[in-house]
Amino acid sequence: MKKTIQIPLGSQHISLLEPIRFKFECENEKIIGVDADVGFVHRGVELACTRSFEFKQVGYVVARVCGLCAITHSLSYTLAVEKLLGYVANDRIKYLRMLMVELDRIHSHMLCLAHTAENAGFEALFMQIMGDRELVMEVQEAISGNRVQFDYISIGGVNRDLTSELVDLVRKNLTTLSEKMEILTGLFDNNWSLSLKYKGVGVLTLEDAYTYNALGPLARASGLATDVRAETSDFPYEALGYTMMLESTGDIHARNFVRLREIVNSIAICRNIVDNLPMGEIQEKVKGKPKGEEIVRIEAPRGELFYLVRGNGTNTLERVRIKTPTFSGIPAMMEVFKGSQYADAPAILASFDPCMSCTAK
Amino acid sequence: MKFFTPFRKKSPWILHYNAGSCNGCDIEILAALGPKFDLERFGVINTGNPKQSDIFLVTGPVTYRSRERLVELYTQIPEPKVVVAVGSCTTTGGVFRGMYNVEDGIDRYIPVDVYIPGCASSPQLIIDALVKAGEILESKSKAIEKPFKLFGAIETIGNKLSRLNMAKKVHDDED
Numbered sequence: 001m002k003k004t005i006q007i008p009l010g011s012q013h014i015s016l017l018e019p020i021r022f023k024f025e026c027e028n029e030k031i032i033g034v035d036a037d038v039g040f041v042h043r044g045v046e047l048a049c050t051r052s053f054e055f056k057q058v059g060y061v062v063a064r065v066c067g068l069c070a071i072t073h074s075l076s077y078t079l080a081v082e083k084l085l086g087y088v089a090n091d092r093i094k095y096l097r098m099l100m101v102e103l104d105r106i107h108s109h110m111l112c113l114a115h116t117a118e119n120a121g122f123e124a125l126f127m128q129i130m131g132d133r134e135l136v137m138e139v140q141e142a143i144s145g146n147r148v149q150f151d152y153i154s155i156g157g158v159n160r161d162l163t164s165e166l167v168d169l170v171r172k173n174l175t176t177l178s179e180k181m182e183i184l185t186g187l188f189d190n191n192w193s194l195s196l197k198y199k200g201v202g203v204l205t206l207e208d209a210y211t212y213n214a215l216g217p218l219a220r221a222s223g224l225a226t227d228v229r230a231e232t233s234d235f236p237y238e239a240l241g242y243t244m245m246l247e248s249t250g251d252i253h254a255r256n257f258v259r260l261r262e263i264v265n266s267i268a269i270c271r272n273i274v275d276n277l278p279m280g281e282i283q284e285k286v287k288g289k290p291k292g293e294e295i296v297r298i299e300a301p302r303g304e305l306f307y308l309v310r311g312n313g314t315n316t317l318e319r320v321r322i323k324t325p326t327f328s329g330i331p332a333m334m335e336v337f338k339g340s341q342y343a344d345a346p347a348i349l350a351s352f353d354p355c356m357s358c359t360a361k
Numbered sequence: 362m363k364f365f366t367p368f369r370k371k372s373p374w375i376l377h378y379n380a381g382s383c384n385g386c387d388i389e390i391l392a393a394l395g396p397k398f399d400l401e402r403f404g405v406i407n408t409g410n411p412k413q414s415d416i417f418l419v420t421g422p423v424t425y426r427s428r429e430r431l432v433e434l435y436t437q438i439p440e441p442k443v444v445v446a447v448g449s450c451t452t453t454g455g456v457f458r459g460m461y462n463v464e465d466g467i468d469r470y471i472p473v474d475v476y477i478p479g480c481a482s483s484p485q486l487i488i489d490a491l492v493k494a495g496e497i498l499e500s501k502s503k504a505i506e507k508p509f510k511l512f513g514a515i516e517t518i519g520n521k522l523s524r525l526n527m528a529k530k531v532h533d534d535e536d
Contacts, residue, residue: 014409017387018379040426041381044460064456067385067481111388130395148385148481357384
């Protein structure tokens with residue numbers, strides 16, 4: 001007699017923003033085996049970057065790899081090309097780029113918190129977080145002109161300046177947001193019904209995180225101290241008040257808490273940036289064609305984003321390789337599902353904050 | 362059928378499918394369902410079941426692997442149904458046009474009623490499109506529920522049908 005049953009999740013499902021298919025091998029309610037299929041949204045961006053676009057356009061093309069962390073994609077590519085061209089951005093450009101990356105991190109983390117809450121069955125909490133998230137979206141729209149796909153960063157600088165009215169708006173909205181974050185942190189910490197769905201569910205231990213190469217908030221929730229912001233020196237994160245947020249339990253609650261505390265930390269970084277914004281040009285002329293090979297690592301909202309750019313001195317690049325955080329996180333993700341209840345699967349999945357369009361490109 | 366019509370008019374349910382989009386339009390749909398833009402005041406509810414939905418929201422330029430699922434979902438939605446293409450890449454392929462795994466927009470596979478431009482489409486545009494889609498849905502359901510006469514009405518309808526007119530023209534030319 002067959003003792004296990006197979007239950008599919010996806011590729012189209014109410015709890016999924018993007019197509020991904022899981023095949024769960026279940027024993028009663030318990031998941032004992034997982035099979036994931038992630039390649040539904042493969043478009044072929046990498047090849048198109050080397051064939052149909054010039055290197056000045058590619059920055060805007062790779063932004064369309066992912067809508068949530070678009071700014072980190074264009075930033076990594078731009079940094080790689082600027083290194084090949086031997087150009088170092090001035091402090092104002094660096095600060096403005098950091099500002100947008102941190103704002104993007106805030107909105108991405110809030111979306112993840114909201115989505116996890118919705119998938120765990122807390123519709124009102126979803127609405128509350130989405131409402132608070134609009135404060136950041138407002139700031140992003142005011143600074144860059146678009147809510148999601150900013151196209152803010154170009155080779156040799158940024159496309160728009162930060163005026164004093166914008167600085168006032170950033171300060172005002174971030175102050176309101178940090179008050180809301182206090183309320184949310186209290187809610188996530190103390191609410192009893194949230195703890196039933198979050199605490200002790202979907203645990204990733206430190207050894208597993210280490211073995212399966214977990215990245216970003218997923219690893220930090222298990223206590224693995226890995227963050228590209230602390231490891232690289234492309235941007236002055238340490239000077240602007242960056243601290244690494246670590247939890248130890250590794251369950252959904254810990255992941256939520258890492259995200260909540262990172263949002264608070266990012267708000268502090270953004271405030272420091274607008275308070276200490278240096279003077280300077282926002283767009284500088286960069287001459288030449290990329291020649292050689294360069295590697296860039298940037299901390300995206302989900303973990304380490306890796307770019308390899310190789311040019312041969314012409315307008316078209318030879319190779320663009322993108323390795324995204326979710327792609328590296330899939331083995332750890334599959335491990336966590338084993339042993340948990342099937343009913344918790346959507347919430348666990350959302351707590352990883354998976355980004356399929358990043359993974360499949 | 363008559364009993365359900367007024368309800369359907371007031372509350373079109375949506376089915377959302379990502380056919381290879383970059384996530385930008387998807388999170389804007391979520392934002393439109395959120396409290397600031399509040400799509401639910403039009404009675405719109407996001408449902409995961411094609412058999413309960415009226416409006417099909419598609420994002421993305423249709424990748425090679427998602428086209429079968431797209432058509433499958435479309436056929437599972439009961440009539441009357443309205444298809445909304447969200448975003449530039451859904452309408453024409455956008456920045457992904459010409460990439461090797463991309464089919465350049467959904468209107469190669471399913472008929473589209475409302476196109477939304479923008480990369481990414483803002484929630485205001487999505488709300489606009491859904492209001493428009495609601496109107497189209499209403500007219501489609503009226504057209505379905507209208508009694509259709511098979512015989513006797515052919516002369517009056519036939520004058521309006523272009524194919525019949527063309528046949529007439531050919532006939533006249535032969536004379």
